[in-house]
Amino acid sequence: MELSNLEKTVTGHFKYLPQLLGFDVRESERLHIVNCRLDSSMFNVVCNTHLQEWAKNQHNVEYFDSSYKATSRRFYIYDEGFVRRKIQEVIDFFEKQPFAWWVGPSCDPYWIRGILNEMQFKNNSTEYAMACDLSKYKNSDSSQTDIVHVLNFAQLEDYINVIEPYDVSARSFYEKIKEWMLKENEKLFVGYEQGIPVVIASLYIDRENGSAAVFNLITKEDKRGRGLGTQMMHHLLNYAKDTYLNYACLLASSDSGYRIYQRLGFEELGKFDCFEWEGGK
Numbered sequence: 001m002e003l004s005n006l007e008k009t010v011t012g013h014f015k016y017l018p019q020l021l022g023f024d025v026r027e028s029e030r031l032h033i034v035n036c037r038l039d040s041s042m043f044n045v046v047c048n049t050h051l052q053e054w055a056k057n058q059h060n061v062e063y064f065d066s067s068y069k070a071t072s073r074r075f076y077i078y079d080e081g082f083v084r085r086k087i088q089e090v091i092d093f094f095e096k097q098p099f100a101w102w103v104g105p106s107c108d109p110y111w112i113r114g115i116l117n118e119m120q121f122k123n124n125s126t127e128y129a130m131a132c133d134l135s136k137y138k139n140s141d142s143s144q145t146d147i148v149h150v151l152n153f154a155q156l157e158d159y160i161n162v163i164e165p166y167d168v169s170a171r172s173f174y175e176k177i178k179e180w181m182l183k184e185n186e187k188l189f190v191g192y193e194q195g196i197p198v199v200i201a202s203l204y205i206d207r208e209n210g211s212a213a214v215f216n217l218i219t220k221e222d223k224r225g226r227g228l229g230t231q232m233m234h235h236l237l238n239y240a241k242d243t244y245l246n247y248a249c250l251l252a253s254s255d256s257g258y259r260i261y262q263r264l265g266f267e268e269l270g271k272f273d274c275f276e277w278e279g280g281k
Contacts, residue, residue: 001133006247008209013206031048048104087119130252132247132267133247147199212247213248
C-alpha cells in the first residue's frame with residue numbers, strides 16, 4: 001500500500017461520519033477541518049495540513065550559471081509569522097473547544113511541528129501508520145466472541161456504552177446516527193460475551209483506494225488481556241478481505257498494539273503526530 005493512499009484513507013475516516021451527520025467539515029487543498037461542536041478532540045479534528053505551502057513566497061532572482069550567463073532561479077522563503085497566524089485562525093475557529101491536529105508523514109515538516117508546540121499544543125502521541133496486504137492475510141482465529149456488524153439502535157447503544165467511558169462526548173455524536181447510515185462506509189462492530197458488549201471497533205471502507213481503516217478498537221477495561229481485541233482484528237480483516245479490498249490500515253498508538261498488528265501481517269509505512277489543543281483559552 002502506498003503511504004499517500006493510507007493518508008487519504010485516514011483523512012477520509014476523519015471526515016466521513018461528520019459529513020454524513022451534517023457537522024461542519026471544511027476542505028481545502030492545504031487544510032481540512034472537522035468541527036463537530038463537541039467538547040472532544042476525538043470528534044474535532046484538523047488534518048491533511050500543508051501550512052508550508054501557505055508560507056511559501058516565491059521569488060525570481062538573477063544568478064550566473066557556470067557559463068556566466070544570467071538566468072532566473074526560483075527559491076522559497078518560509079514565513080513563520082504567517083504560519084502562526086494561520087494556526088491562530090484555526091484555534092479561533094474552534095471557539096475554545098478542544099481539537100486534535102493530525103500531521104501525517106507527507107504533511108507539514110518538523111519546523112511547523114515545533115511551532116505547534118510553541119503555541120501550547122500538546123504533542124500527546126506519535127502513532128505508527130501500518131498496513132496489511134489482505135492477499136497475504138490468512139485467518140487462523142477461532143473466536144469464541146460473538147461479533148456483529150451494528151445495524152440497529154440496540155446494537156448502536158451497546159457500541160456507545162463501550163466507547164462512552166473513554167469520551168463522554170461519544171454519546172452526543174453517535175446518537176445522531178440514523179439507521180440507514182449504519183450500512184454506509186463507516187462500519188461499526190460490537191463483540192459480545194454471554195450477551196454483554198465487551199469490545200468494539202469501526203472500519204472505514206475507502207473503495208477509491210481499495211482499502212479499509214481500523215479505528216476505535218476498544219476492549220472494556222475489565223476484559224483486557226484475554227485476546228478480545230485480536231479476535232476483533234481478525235473479524236475486521238476477514239470483513240475487509242471479503243469485501244474485495246486490497247489493504248487494511250490503522251494507526252498504532254502503543255508498542256504492545258504495534259507488536260500485535262505485526263503478528264497479524266501489518267507493516268509500518270510511516271508515522272503520524274497528534275497535537276492536542278485543550279481548549280478554553
